[in-house]
Amino acid sequence: MKISADYHTHTTYSDGRTSHEDNVRQAIKLGLTAIGIADHGWGHAFYGIKKDKLTAIKREIDRLKAEYPDIRILLSIEANILGRSGQLDLTEEDFESFDIVQAGYHFGSKPSSFDDVITHLINYLHRLFGLFHQTxxxxxxxxxxxxxxxxxxxxxxxxxxxxxxxxxxxxEASIEHNKMLEINRRHHYMTVEQLKQIKDMDVKLVIGSDAHTLEDIGRVEECIQRVIDSGIDPAKVVNLRTT
Ligand SMILES: [Zn+2]
Ligand SMILES: [Zn+2]
Known part of the structure; x- marks a missing residue:
């Protein structure tokens, strides 16, 4: 099994080490049919894209789309889920700037309320000391x-x-609202255990390298192994092809 597309790669616009063009060229080299550039949303305190760079990013993506017509290049963003309310660091209007939008929870996101601070705090304490699991x-x-x-x-x-x-x-919510759940290489989530739990659900999954370096683009053998180990039907993984 192999992936046909890698939708989750970073560049120097956030905390990656490569340029947009590096990622595109590497994806072509690997024989992928699509590449997504998904830098961190501006609500991330350390790695977020500077919002005023968005025009330059869009111009660069347009140039690459014209120069490399044989691969689908998708301008994406990895927005931050800020806390319990589900608020993102994007407005509905911002969505129009991107071909696809991804969202995830990150420790570095800037809280939008006191409740978001509490969420970070509980997750830190859970991670460090195993406290507050149910909460x-x-x-x-x-x-x-x-x-x-x-x-x-x-x-x-x-x-x-x-x-x-x-x-x-x-x-259940992602099925109802037509979202894909990511099997991420860099952070090792979803885990085999999680995949086993949703094995019989009609869920859509996608493998993402979350590459921050050139070598990590498309490098997802470990994710494919998780799919195999969990016994989940590979047909549920949208960018997986069995060759
Ligand atoms: Zn992330
Ligand atoms: Zn990422």
């Missing part, structure tokens, strides 16, 4: 499901990373 599950599951209901994004990145979630409930 963390409830909050994180609400955050993801509310984001799924509120916004027309396409891919939920690495569900469960940085804070535990009820993956069955998240999968």
């Amino acid at each position: 963390a599950v409830k909050r994180n599951t609400a955050a993801l499901i509310n984001a799924i209901k509120r916004y027309p994004f396409h891919i939920l990145t690495h569900p469960g990373d940085k804070g535990p979630v009820d993956i069955v409930a998240v999968a």
Whole structure:
């Protein structure tokens, strides 16, 4: 099994080490039919794209689309789910700038309310000391499901990373609202255990390298292994082809 497309790659516009063109050329070299550039949303305190760079980014993507017509180049963004309300660091208007939008929970996101601060705090304490497991599950599951209901994004990145979630409930919402759940290489979520839990659901999945370097683009053998180990039907993974 191989992937046909890698929708989740970063560049120097956030915390990646490569340019847009590097990523496109590498994807062509690997024989992919599509490449997505998904830098961190501007609500990330350390790695977010500077919003005033968006015009330059769009111009560069347009240039690459013209120069490399044999591959689909998708301008994406990895928006931040800020907390329990599901609020993103994007407005509905911002969605128009992107070919596809991805969203995930990250520790570096700037809280939009005191409640968001509490969510970060609970997840830190859970991660460091194993505290507040049930509270963390409830909050994180609400955050993801509310984001799924509120916004027309396409891919939920690495569900469960940085804070535990009820993956069955998240999968139910993603089926209802037509979202894909990501099997992410860099953060190792979704896990085999999570995939086993949703194995019999009619869920749409997507593998993403989350590459921050050239070598990591399209490098997802470990994700494919998780698909195999969980026994999930590979046909549920939209960018997986069996050759
Ligand atoms: Zn991420
Ligand atoms: Zn990422």
